[in-house]
Amino acid sequence: MEKLTEKKCVPCEGGVKPFTNKEIREYLLQLKKGWDVMNGKKIKKNFKFENFKEAVEFLNKVAKIAEQEGHHPDMRVFGWNKVEIELSTHAIGGLSENDFILAAKIEQLQ
Numbered sequence: 001m002e003k004l005t006e007k008k009c010v011p012c013e014g015g016v017k018p019f020t021n022k023e024i025r026e027y028l029l030q031l032k033k034g035w036d037v038m039n040g041k042k043i044k045k046n047f048k049f050e051n052f053k054e055a056v057e058f059l060n061k062v063a064k065i066a067e068q069e070g071h072h073p074d075m076r077v078f079g080w081n082k083v084e085i086e087l088s089t090h091a092i093g094g095l096s097e098n099d100f101i102l103a104a105k106i107e108q109l110q
Contacts, residue, residue, distance in 0.1 A: 004030050004104035007097070009069040018094020027100040032107050042088040043099060047110065049081045059083055061109050069105070071098045 004027075019027070021040055028035060028043075035043045049055040055077050062085065066072045074086040085106060087099040
């Protein structure tokens, strides 16, 4: 099976069913621990850094990957050293393979 990090996000304009709970569980197994599933519609993970500068640098790296993939997460810096990443495929109101591809690529940044 091809690794998520070797895949590319594909444009999604809707018309595709969101992942089932079973599909979500299967794809979560391909990610590192720490991703939380939110109501079966989003995945979220908090990343912690040594300082504010590292947190912002990470955020900028995520933004670059998101632009390359054409799939954009919700992101926020909170506290002075934490970044929250939330992924969902808005066009289908749930999760798709794109969310897990981007999550896997984000994980490689740490």
